[in-house]
Amino acid sequence: MNKTIKLTPAQLLIIVFIFFIFIGTILLLLPFSTNKPITFIDAFFTTVSAMTVTGLGVVDTGTYFTYVGQFIIALLIQLGGLGIMTFSVFIFIVLGKKIGFKHRLIMQHALNQVNIGGVIKLVKNLFFFSITIEFIAMIFLALRLVPEFGWKKGLFSSFFHSISAFNNAGFALWPDNLIQFVGDPIINIVISSLFIIGGIGFTVLIDLKEKNSFSKLSLHSKMMIVGTLVINIVSILLIFALEFRNPQTLGGLTMVEKLWASYFQGVSPRTAGFNTIDIGLMNDPTIFYITILMFIGAGSASTGGGIKLTTFMVILLSTFFYLKGRDDIQIYRRNIPSGYIARVTAIAMTSVLVVVLAVLLINIIEPIPFLPLLFEVVSAFGTVGLSMGITASLTVLGKLIIIIVMFIGKIGPLTLMFMLARPQKSNFKYPDEEILTG
Template identity: 55%
Template sequence: MIRNRFALKFIKLSPPQVLIFVFLILIILGTSLLKLPFATTGGITWVDALFTATSAMTVTGLVVIDTGEAFTLFGEIVIVSLIQLGGLGIMTFAVLIFMVLGRKIGMKHRLLVQQATNQTSIGGVVKLVKNILIFSLAVETVGFVILAARWVPEMGWQAGAYASFFHSISAFNNAGFSIWSNSLMNYVGDPIVNIVISFLFIVGGIGFTVLNDLIRSKTFREMALHSKVMLTGTVVINLIAMFAFFILEYHNPQTLANLSLGDKLWGSYFQAVTTRTAGFNSVDISGIGIDTAFFMFVLMFIGAGSTSTGGGIKLTTAFVIIMAVITFLRGKSDPVIYGRTIRKHIVLKALAITIISIMIVYTTIFILVLTEDHTFIEIAFEVISAFGTVGLSMGITGDLSTIGRIAIIFIMFLGKLGPLTLAFSLAQPDRTNIRYPDEDLFTG
């Protein structure tokens, strides 16, 4: 009887509410598994277990304890499993299970998949999920093979293969978790590691819809507007970020100054692209200058692409806001991108995402300023990194108080699900069809 009541309540939940509920259940399960005695080498507190499970499930990569030293093989497998679930999406795996069992995928499940993959309609979502699974596993496998060819000769078969397996999944899902204390700093100038790891998280972060469109379309002109914006924006932002990091950190002895020119370029490239929610680092992020940290705020806040493994407000959201501002300054009524008019409800959605995100980030920064003994830049960097599910840190994560850790847990959760998912889960639908008279309001 109790089970039936619970099932009825669960069925009545909206798709955003179901996603939040399932995410919470898996985080709690992951926390419980990480708290088991054989999951760690020396024990772990409940808060740290919750922090680690949330960071893995939201594919953020912030850590309060060293992953490679604090966790056993079992604990690391739990972490990488949460990363895979969180990165590819719970509903993606749910659809796979339904297909394996031969069960029909009904309208309710299609709506959940639509919400989870951020699609505008339910048409073709099941086919999209199939493509996501096949493509993701194929790319992770290719990454594993190439990394194994690089690391097995250096570390031996067991250690090299495991490192390749762990980092391939972590990179493709934009998680940023590493089994090494200094992430990828030992490979700052290694072309294979830089190219493979960055390829994995760029492909994972650009969005499955774009990749599908890229494979299907013969020319750039044939692509959907979303794909054009994502590809153009990704290239432009990455080039600007690489150039900025190279200039700003060139003479910094804690990052690039002591490297050769080639290693400086590799380091600049990797740090430029990793801020797009990847979370790995090949130089010491705690040593970057204030100007560089401030520049990285913007990159982390924007994040990756829709329907991707990354976080942030998304590149297309930022692009729509920028184009809306340019349209207003030019005295025009509708923003136009690549010969296509952006509908007003898309502009309003982008505005809502941005404003809600700013409010969440501002509130969390305010809380941590009150509770933590760190500089404002370090706190702001930590919070924006958590919200964008980036995972980069200026070295303060392990020093956070219990309140600070809980605040970061909360914002990682929001950053992964998206502010609108939370808003829609709490909002009551407006079924009235009333239009009120227009009147001007003085602004500016």
């Protein structure tokens, strides 16, 4: 007797995601994709890094891959950033096909939405908005890059980096990432604008489009906007202060370049893996602070990773209100349900466990100092892509662990746990009893 295999939305999304990773790996191994021989593990690593919009690289993208290979990487980044199901639903819409409840449920899960209503409208807006923003950014980048690199390389670089930046991937076609553009206003403004817009979350962008005042925005949008502004300003000032006298980073730059570099590296770590100064030469306090930023990550329903900014903010708010002797969280005249406290705690703890386990395993098998290793793992988990230069030196086993961390960081640790554990609600409750804590 045939049994129908029933998959949850999370399981289906993961299967489709793995399928495209397999296809991408095969394509990158073909002769027309590479200028130099590349191993299977390096092609696999590059594909996962692109699909998870991380940006960590074991080979130099601009050197090892041809224009065809780079185009494939850009396509994988777009698929990973906007979501495979977003493209699928958009094709259904173009063909005039009816979007069933199951597809809507999958899209709700893929876009991390609370309600299923309005999901298809969100997909339409998301697709058109993303393509439009990337096209406009490509034009501005071309105005800067074409005069320097010529029409072919300049246009393609503009195309590639607009996709990479908007989707918070951090892939660049230059060996030094964007260090050569440290004081360039156009590159700094366009690239940072792309990954800030992509990292704030699509629901916030749609909310801003439909509402004409801050007071009318949803609580999520208000928290994301205020949180993004505060954490970016603090990060810019802190990096400027910590690295000001470091001769290997800001110390050797002019004051204008120092300001641009501080701005760019202050807004980049939570979402994108671009850098305009050498990350590996930063002071330890700066590295540790950036590690925290990468762990916090971007916004929900965005192209970025991490535990998400709103998760971090709810943890801070719950601590603040608990110390004031209150069990509820009230902000902007709204009350955050107590169930969300348990959710954000679960997200934070599973994320910490993933990072700790990965660091422990790699530390056992790789002769790498602890801080660069921690930085690399958190960068992979937050799908950021910043590195202190140790990625290419990892063994095959080390690369596989980073691949798994990137994958978990992209789909979310809770999604993976729900898929494996199949949680069920209990029909009964045991008596309460307090335990000693603190």
